[in-house]
Amino acid sequence: MNGRLFLVPAPLGDNPPEEVIPPYVFGQIAHVTAFAVEDIRTARRYLSRIGFRGKIDTLTFYEISEHSSMQDIEHIAEHFSEGLDMALISEAGMPAVADPGAALVALAHKAGVEVVPFPGPSSLMMALMASGMNGQCFAFAGYVPARTDARRRRLKELENRSRRNSETQILIETPYRSDALLQDILSVCEPSTKVCVAADITLPGQYIRTLTVAGWRKEGLVITKRPAVFLIYAGI
Amino acid sequence: MNGRLFLVPAPLGDNPPEEVIPPYVFGQIAHVTAFAVEDIRTARRYLSRIGFRGKIDTLTFYEISEHSSMQDIEHIAEHFSEGLDMALISEAGMPAVADPGAALVALAHKAGVEVVPFPGPSSLMMALMASGMNGQCFAFAGYVPARTDARRRRLKELENRSRRNSETQILIETPYRSDALLQDILSVCEPSTKVCVAADITLPGQYIRTLTVAGWRKEGLVITKRPAVFLIYAGI
Numbered sequence: 001m002n003g004r005l006f007l008v009p010a011p012l013g014d015n016p017p018e019e020v021i022p023p024y025v026f027g028q029i030a031h032v033t034a035f036a037v038e039d040i041r042t043a044r045r046y047l048s049r050i051g052f053r054g055k056i057d058t059l060t061f062y063e064i065s066e067h068s069s070m071q072d073i074e075h076i077a078e079h080f081s082e083g084l085d086m087a088l089i090s091e092a093g094m095p096a097v098a099d100p101g102a103a104l105v106a107l108a109h110k111a112g113v114e115v116v117p118f119p120g121p122s123s124l125m126m127a128l129m130a131s132g133m134n135g136q137c138f139a140f141a142g143y144v145p146a147r148t149d150a151r152r153r154r155l156k157e158l159e160n161r162s163r164r165n166s167e168t169q170i171l172i173e174t175p176y177r178s179d180a181l182l183q184d185i186l187s188v189c190e191p192s193t194k195v196c197v198a199a200d201i202t203l204p205g206q207y208i209r210t211l212t213v214a215g216w217r218k219e220g221l222v223i224t225k226r227p228a229v230f231l232i233y234a235g236i
Numbered sequence: 237m238n239g240r241l242f243l244v245p246a247p248l249g250d251n252p253p254e255e256v257i258p259p260y261v262f263g264q265i266a267h268v269t270a271f272a273v274e275d276i277r278t279a280r281r282y283l284s285r286i287g288f289r290g291k292i293d294t295l296t297f298y299e300i301s302e303h304s305s306m307q308d309i310e311h312i313a314e315h316f317s318e319g320l321d322m323a324l325i326s327e328a329g330m331p332a333v334a335d336p337g338a339a340l341v342a343l344a345h346k347a348g349v350e351v352v353p354f355p356g357p358s359s360l361m362m363a364l365m366a367s368g369m370n371g372q373c374f375a376f377a378g379y380v381p382a383r384t385d386a387r388r389r390r391l392k393e394l395e396n397r398s399r400r401n402s403e404t405q406i407l408i409e410t411p412y413r414s415d416a417l418l419q420d421i422l423s424v425c426e427p428s429t430k431v432c433v434a435a436d437i438t439l440p441g442q443y444i445r446t447l448t449v450a451g452w453r454k455e456g457l458v459i460t461k462r463p464a465v466f467l468i469y470a471g472i
Contacts, residue, residue, distance in 0.1 A: 007365050020355045024255045094361055097371035106368030109432075109446040117366040119256045119438065121355040125330055129243050130353040132342030135333035139375035139403070167375070196345075202355065210345040 003080050005108040006032065006087040007095050009120025010046055012227070013203040017050050020121040020202050026050040028118070034060040034079055034086040036104055043089055064088075066100045077107040092227075094122045098142060098172065124170055127198035127229035130208045131168070134235060138168035144181065151181075152188045159189050159234045166235030173230070178223040181230060182216075189213045189232065196231040199223055239316050241344040242268065242323040243331050245356025246282055248463070249439040253286050256357040256438050262286040264354070270296040270315055270322040272340055279325055300324075302336045313343040328463075330358045334378060334408065360406055363434035363465035366444045367404070370471060374404035380417065387417070388424045395425050395470045402471030409466070414459040417466060418452075425449045425468065432467040435459055 006029050011020050018026075030051055037043035040061045048056060062076040079086050088095045088104055094117075096102040108115050128135055141158065145151045158169040173181040178199070185195055191214035198208045205226070211219065242265050247256050254262075266287055273279035276297045284292060298312040315322050324331045324340055330353075332338040344351050364371055377394065381387045394405040409417040414435070421431055427450035434444045441462070447455065 019258055019260045022255055022258050094365050096365040096368070097361065099371070102365075102368055102371050104368075105366065106446070109368050115366045115368070115444055116442070117362040117437070117444070119355070119357040119362065122358055122361045125333065125358045125361050126353040126355065129330050129332040129338075130341065130351045132332070132338055132340075132345050132351070135335070135338050136378040137376065140373065142372040201353070206352070208351055208353070210342070 002111065002113045003082065003084040003086060004114040004116055005080070005105065006085060007105070007115065007117040008087045008089045009094050009118060009122075010090050010092055012092050012121050012123055012201055015203055017046070022119065025118045025120070029087050032085050032087045033058065034062070034084060036062045036064050036076055036086060036088045036101065038063070038065055038091045038099065042091060046089065064100050064104060068100060068103075070103065073103045073107060076104060077111060080108060080111050080113045094120060097122065097124070098140075121202050123198070123201045123227070123229050126201050127196065127208070127231060128168065128170060130198060131196035131210050131231045133168040133194060133196060133210070133231055133233040134166055135168070137166055138170060140170040142171070143173060144171055146177070148184070152184055155185055155188050155232075158232055159193055162232055163234040169232040171230045171232070173228070175225045175227050178226065178228045182221065182223060185230065185232065186213055186216055190234065193232060193234040197221060197223065197228060198231070199226040199228040201229070238347065238349045239318065239320040239322060240350040240352055241316070241341065242321060243341070243351065243353040244323045244325045245330050245354060246326050246328055248328050248357050248359055248437055251439055253282070258355065261354045261356070265323050268321050268323045269294065270298070270320060272298045272300050272312055272322060272324045272337065274299070274301055274327045274335065278327060282325065300336050300340060304336060304339075306339065309339045309343060312340060313347060316344065316347050316349045330356060333358065333360070334376075357438050359434070359437045359463070359465050362437050363432065363444070363467060364404065364406060366434060367432035367446050367467045369404040369430060369432060369446070369467055369469040370402055371404070373402055374406060376406040378407070379409060380407055382413070384420070388420055391421055391424050391468075394468055395429055398468055399470040405468040407466045407468070409464070411461040411463050414462065414464045418457065418459060421466065421468065422449055422452055426470065429468060429470040433457060433459065433464060434467070435462040435464040437465070
């Protein structure tokens with residue numbers, strides 16, 4: 001009998017976990033003793049806060065990062081054959097979405113292991129629903145290129161794709177480049193294109209606003225180094 | 237001073253709301269007296285379960301459906317200018333994603349109303365994270381066409397797009413056509429293409445499995461009339 005793989009979300013910042021994840025979920029994983037995580041130190045702190053205080057030292061941690069090789073991840077997956085449940089935890093938000101855990105989930109399916117996702121805060125989904133843009137048709141393209149000319153080309157492509165397919169484009173950027181990204185969006189996109197900035201989602205200071213490019217140029221905005229999701233919509 | 241617009245998720249089926257939405261969220265909306273909903277009867281039942289029992293008859297309900305005109309929705313948005321908070325509730329999952337509430341959210345932004353999304357179960361996001369497919373690049377195209385030939389053409393397009401962009405394609409279908417859709421996917425897609433079926437997410441009988449088209453053809457599956465999300469991945 002195989003163990004199961006639980007997919008456990010984490011808060012998007014330093015806010016109390018029970019505000020954004022049902023405590024019922026913490027009960028469902030209370031028996032788990034093995035965790036696949038991106039950073040052991042922050043995972044220990046998180047588990048402490050959700051009911052594992054006092055037994056952290058009895059837990060097994062496996063690290064998965066963008067530098068993990070397929071062999072590393074296959075090694076972690078061997079755990080399943082011992083019949084023990086394991087939980088994959090994200091650093092922030094939903095695991096295996098825009099983070100390196102998906103390879104472990106794929107191996108779980110290959111091994112016939114049951115995969116059990118739990119609900120929690122998804123910055124992409126919460127930004128999408130709060131943007132007022134088309135939620136019937138959308139795409140997420142991850143991080144945009146870091147180099148200015150490649151990034152601007154990419155933004156123009158995304159705007160064109162949005163116009164062609166009436167598709168909301170969701171993008172993210174590392175916090176320290178948030179302001180540069182917004183400036184690039186405002187410089188390459190058409191005045192009528194809608195742009196949503198969703199910063200600090202679920203956190204104190206949450207800021208979510210949708211305006212046209214023309215509106216943003218007029219009003220201006222300094223995001224500073226806050227985590228933010230950007231959405232672009234050029235459809236009718 | 238404008239009111240705010242709260243975006244409140246609902247369970248994906250008849251399971252207890254507190255299992256999938258943090259009770260903290262119910263506390264945050266306890267003072268709200270106006271609700272924009274798809275179906276007043278089911279909204280009343282849901283609100284009863286999350287703390288509004290005994291005061292349901294004092295609440296104001298506005299119906300938003302796919303048949304609502306822009307004028308209907310502008311009429312609802314007049315509520316904001318009275319300075320009162322309002323909540324938009326989905327029939328299932330996250331409001332304004334794959335449901336008609338997005339127009340109200342767009343009007344809120346136009347009126348400078350603060351939009352506050354809450355976390356909860358997103359069948360699309362939970363299916364994506366549990367699929368083991370690429371979560372760094374994905375697209376949701378909503379419902380596929382109902383007519384067989386148009387649907388098969390569309391599925392082939394989605395498979396090609398997935399291969400070209402290494403992009404996970406997420407699609408949904410009304411429950412009574414789930415089996416027909418799976419059969420169409422298996423008949424038009426390449427043997428090596430991966431297909432995830434995620435049925436009854438967060439509900440008793442939850443079933444989530446990823447196999448190649450060749451694997452599904454061999455194993456077979458009868459989904460019956462359960463709500464399901466389908467994911468296709470043809471990238472490397």
